[in-house]
Every structure is written in structure tokens, then in C-alpha cells.
Amino acid sequence: MSSADFYIPRSGQGFKRPQLPQDRKRELRIWWQEIDRWLLFFVLLLMAVGTLAVAAASPASAHRLSTADETLPDLYFFWAHVRWQVLGLLVLVGTSLFPRDLLRRGTILFAGAMLFLLLLVPFIGYEVNGAKRWIRFGMGVQPSEFLKPAFAIVVAWILSWKLRDPKLPVIAISGALVGVIVVMLMAQPNLGAAILFIGTWLVMVMLAGLPLQRIGMLVGAGIAGMLAAYMFYDNARHRIDAFFGGPSAYDHVDLANRTLTGGGWTGSGFWLGENKMRLPEAHTDYIFSVIGEELGLLVCAIVVILYLAIILRVLIRLVDEDRLFIILAASGLVALFGGQAFINILVNLQLFPSKGMTLPLVSYGGSSTIAQCFTIGLLLAVTRRNPYLAPEPFDLKDALDKEDGQ
Structure with a gap:
């Protein structure tokens, strides 16, 4: 590289800041005009609440996980969470910058890679709390977490084949994919994630026009699957029995519920919670209860409203969408995101058996x-829209032409 490539100020001249290339500036301006800025605002607000919540829960988890050889500082998980959030924001923005067609192809390849890693988990994964779900790549990686958003894109792509050839068995093909994933998840075991995959798939096939008769058959199959899990899966049976039989004073879910309601409407005050110090996984699975104790039930209500706002904002964005793939992909992604959030909240409220799921964008996590953040980045990417183009009503022939043109 020659010296002409650098700007060296002469004596008496001020420093000239390096400028982004014009094409990159233009790309960023287009991105800012096309993304759903309200959706991005709600997500950032939720992440800010999550940062505050992890700061509140960090002392409890740090004390619980400290050993005689190593004492973790009170804010250990808080600072780690901030670092992960910064990296997550880079992933979110970077993903949302990709064009739809390139993003779709890349995500399909990514889903294949995650499926392969999911297959390897029982052989090379390591165990945490009785479940083998993680593979170590310098840090612990849970392939099923990354497979979730990629799964929504792949299923949307498969179901959109129906526009090209209505005779293609797209329901059966996507159902077979779900079946393979569920079998691999149950080998870990991970019943909660399996339920989330099945639920998301049901939402997407119903939007794709699945007849009511087949929906009834699928619901019946789902009930039969839950009965089989209860009969042959000890972890599921114990959790379901505890849920319907009533928890004891020492159960995690009961302790979480007492922590949640311990602060009343306005909370006991930041870092003044006492029940959280006895709560396992205060920074992950039960962080919603920590919010309730220290910040109050009113802040818990705000968190719920933020999740609802994100879901409704995506659905409003899809009202005028005229591409089947986009409708299915965005619906699947928001079903995954919202489904995991409300399962976690219901567990904390003792309205659902414990599943070991984190609260999206709020719980501590690597x-x-x-x-x-990858999920939100995909949502922002698939819902990007030129604000100067008027939406068109959905038409089957036009949708077919557009799908062929992608």
C-alpha cells in the first residue's frame, strides 16, 4: 500500500477523519429507511430492561456459583452480559443488512450446519444440569438455539413451494423435518425446545392454508406425543406431576413465584431483594421473578407489554405484505420469539411446568x-420495505412470479 492511500495532515492543518465509502453510506441510508424502526426501538428497550435485570440478579448467581477456590464478584454476570449484548447487537445489525434472497440462501445453509451439530451433540456434547445440549467451541454453543430461527426460514421456504406446484407435499416434507429435529432434541433431552419447534411449525402450516381436518389430526398427534413423553420420559413426567400435584415449599417454581410476588407492585428496591439469593438460575430461567421482587409487578407488566408490542408490530407489518415466503418466515420467527418468552413467564407464574427456557433478550446468556439477536436480525431483514412503494394486495399469480424471481 502506497503512502498515497493515507491522509497525513500538513503542519497547521487539522486531522481529517476517515470517511466511509459512498456505496456503504448509501447502503446504510437505504437500510435505515427500509427497516421497521419501531420494532428496533422495542427490541433495544427490552434489551435495556434485560441489562438492568441481569445487574439485579448477578449477585445471587455469583454467590451461588462461587467456590472455596474462586469467589465471583457480585457483577460478574452483569459485565459478561454487557459484552454478549454488544456482540449480539453487531450480529443483529449485520444480519438485517443482508438482502432477502441472499439471506434466505445463507440461512438455509446455516440450518444444515446446525442440524449436523445437533446430530453430534449426544456424542461430543457436554452435560449441564443433567442435559447434554452444548458443544464447546471455546465457549459453550447450543446448536438448537441457533437452529430455531434458521428452522423458521427453511420451513417458510418449503411451504412457499406450494405456489410453484400445488401438488407438492410441502406439509409432509416440512413435517418430516420437524420430526427429525424433535427426535434429536429428545435424545439430549430437551422437551421444551421440541414443543417450541412443533408449535412454530403448526402456526406456519396453518398460515399456509392447512385444512381444518388436518389441523385436528395434528393436534391429536401432538396430544399423543405428550402422553408418550409423559410415559417414557422421566424428566417430563416428574415436572408434569409436580405441576398438577402442587409444588412443595422447596420447588424451584414455587420459590420463583414467591420471589416474583415478594416485592409487590413497586418492588423491594434495586439490590434489596432477599428471596432471589435462594433462587437457582436467577440470572437466566427465573430472571422474571427477580424483576418482580426488586423492580415490582408494574415493571413485569411493562416487560410483557414490550413482548406484545414486538409481536403486534411484526403482525401489523405483515398486513400489507404480498409475498407468501415473507409472511410465513416473519410469522415463524415471531412465534419462536414470543412463544419462548411467554413459556418462561408462565413458568415463573406457576401456570406452566418448568422447561428450563431463558427469557429472550432479558436473561443472561452467551x-x-x-x-x-440473530432471530431479530432476520425479522428486521425479512420485513424490510421500501417506504416509497405502495403495498399490493396478495394475489396468487403475482406471488408465484415474485417467488420465481427471487
Whole structure:
């Protein structure tokens, strides 16, 4: 590289800041005009609440996980969470910058890679709390977390084949994919993630026009699957029995519920919670209860409203969408995101059996935070829209032409 490539100020001249190339500036301006800025605002606000919540929960988890050889500082998980959030924001923005067609192809390849890693988990994965779900790549990576958003894109792509050839068995093909994933998840075991994959798939096939008769058959198959899990899966049976039989004073879910309601409407005050110090996984699975104790039930309500705002904003964005793939992909992504959030909240409220799921964008997490930011990045990318183009009503022939043109 020659000296002409550098700007060297002469004596008496001020320093000239390096400028972005014009094409990159133009790309960023287009991105800012096309993304859903309200959706991005709600996500950033939720992440800010999550940062505050992890700061509140960090002392409890740090004390619980400290050993005689190593004492973790009170804010250990808080500072780690901030670092993961910064990396997650880079992933979120970077993903949302990709064009739809390139993003779709790349995500399909990424899904294949995650499926391969999911297959390897029982052989090379390591165990945490009785479940083998993680593979170590310098840090613990849970392939199923990254597979979730990629799964929504792949299923949307498969179901959109129906526009090209209505005779293609797209429901059966996508159902076979779900079946393979569920079998691999149950080998870990990970019943909660399996339920989330099945639920998301049901949402997407119903939007794709699945007849009511087949929906009833699928619901019946789902009930039969849950009965089989209860009969042959000890972890599921114990959690379901505890849920319907009533928890004891020492159960995690009961302790979480007492922590949640311990602060009343306005909370006991930041860092003044006492029940959280006895709560396992205060910074991950039960962070919603920590919010309730220290910040109050009113802040819990705000968190719920933020999740609802994100879901409704995506659905509003899809009202005028005229591409089947985009409708299915965005619906699947928001079903995954919202489904995991409300399962976690219902567990904390003792309205659902414990599943070991984190609260998206709020709970502390390494790879899970990156995966959730990847999900939001995909949502922002598939819902990008030129604000100067008027939406067109959905038409089957036009949708076919557009799908062929992608």
C-alpha cells in the first residue's frame, strides 16, 4: 500500500477523519429507511430492561456459583452480559443488512450446519444440569438455539413451494423435518425446545392454508406425543406431576413465584431483594421473578407489554405484505420469539411446568443472546420495505412470479 492511500495532515492543518465509502453510506441510508424502526426501538428497550435485570440478579448467581477456590464478584454476570449484548447487537445489525434472497440462501445453509451439530451433540456434547445440549467451541454453543430461527426460514421456504406446484407435499416434507429435529432434541433431552419447534411449525402450516381436518389430526398427534413423553420420559413426567400435584415449599417454581410476588407492585428496591439469593438460575430461567421482587409487578407488566408490542408490530407489518415466503418466515420467527418468552413467564407464574427456557433478550446468556439477536436480525431483514412503494394486495399469480424471481 502506497503512502498515497493515507491522509497525513500538513503542519497547521487539522486531522481529517476517515470517511466511509459512498456505496456503504448509501447502503446504510437505504437500510435505515427500509427497516421497521419501531420494532428496533422495542427490541433495544427490552434489551435495556434485560441489562438492568441481569445487574439485579448477578449477585445471587455469583454467590451461588462461587467456590472455596474462586469467589465471583457480585457483577460478574452483569459485565459478561454487557459484552454478549454488544456482540449480539453487531450480529443483529449485520444480519438485517443482508438482502432477502441472499439471506434466505445463507440461512438455509446455516440450518444444515446446525442440524449436523445437533446430530453430534449426544456424542461430543457436554452435560449441564443433567442435559447434554452444548458443544464447546471455546465457549459453550447450543446448536438448537441457533437452529430455531434458521428452522423458521427453511420451513417458510418449503411451504412457499406450494405456489410453484400445488401438488407438492410441502406439509409432509416440512413435517418430516420437524420430526427429525424433535427426535434429536429428545435424545439430549430437551422437551421444551421440541414443543417450541412443533408449535412454530403448526402456526406456519396453518398460515399456509392447512385444512381444518388436518389441523385436528395434528393436534391429536401432538396430544399423543405428550402422553408418550409423559410415559417414557422421566424428566417430563416428574415436572408434569409436580405441576398438577402442587409444588412443595422447596420447588424451584414455587420459590420463583414467591420471589416474583415478594416485592409487590413497586418492588423491594434495586439490590434489596432477599428471596432471589435462594433462587437457582436467577440470572437466566427465573430472571422474571427477580424483576418482580426488586423492580415490582408494574415493571413485569411493562416487560410483557414490550413482548406484545414486538409481536403486534411484526403482525401489523405483515398486513400489507404480498409475498407468501415473507409472511410465513416473519410469522415463524415471531412465534419462536414470543412463544419462548411467554413459556418462561408462565413458568415463573406457576401456570406452566418448568422447561428450563431463558427469557429472550432479558436473561443472561452467551450463545443464547447471540441466537436471539440473530432471530431479530432476520425479522428486521425479512420485513424490510421500501417506504416509497405502495403495498399490493396478495394475489396468487403475482406471488408465484415474485417467488420465481427471487
